[in-house]
Amino acid sequence: MGMIKKKPYYFSDSSVASDTIIAFVMGGISLAIELASVVISFATLGHVPDIFGTLYLCAFILSVVGEIFAWLGNKAQEGGVKGKRVSIALNILTMLVPIWILLRGL
Numbered sequence: 181m182g183m184i185k186k187k188p189y190y191f192s193d194s195s196v197a198s199d200t201i202i203a204f205v206m207g208g209i210s211l212a213i214e215l216a217s218v219v220i221s222f223a224t225l226g227h228v229p230d231i232f233g234t235l236y237l238c239a240f241i242l243s244v245v246g247e248i249f250a251w252l253g254n255k256a257q258e259g260g261v262k263g264k265r266v267s268i269a270l271n272i273l274t275m276l277v278p279i280w281i282l283l284r285g286l
Contacts, residue, residue, distance in 0.1 A: 196258070196259045196260070196263055197253040197256035197258050197259035197263075197264065198253070198256075199249045199250070199252040199253030199256060200249075200250065200253035200254075200256070200259055200263050200264050200267045201253075202246070202249045202253075203246045203247070203249040203250035203253055203267040203268075203270075203271055204263075204266075204267050204270065205246075206242050206243065206245060206246030206249065206271070207243060207246045207250075207267060207270035207271045207273075207274050208270070209239070209242060210239040210240070210242040210243040210246065210271075210274040211239075211270070211273070211274050211277075213235050213236065213238070213239035213242075214236065214239050214274060214277055214278065217232045217235060217236045217239075218281070220232060236278060237278075239274070239278070240274075240275065240278045242274075243271050243274035243275045244271075244275060246267075246270075246271040246274070247268070247271040247272065247275060249267075250264070250267040250268040250270075250271050251268065253267060254268065
């Protein structure tokens with residue numbers, strides 16, 4: 181007979197996975213940069229400084245790294261499932277917005 185190893189079940193009401201927090205922060209910063217860039221672009225009728233394009237690309241890279249941290253946080257034992265799912269969705273949103281704007285040609 182083989183030995184069956186059971187995975188222990190952890191109760192964690194108040195703790196949050198640190199990877200999930202990092203993913204939230206990266207997604208929030210990325211979303212703020214993207215929104216600021218789009219608002220400035222519309223306010224100046226497309227005549228924005230070059231730094232906003234660089235910041236926009238940095239925000240995209242930040243959201244990709246945030247998505248990696250979100251998936252790592254999803255595999256962690258501590259933390260609730262809702263926070264993990266929201267961090268994944270936030271970073272996917274912040275990755276899709278630049279792709280959509282690029283394909284749309286705005």
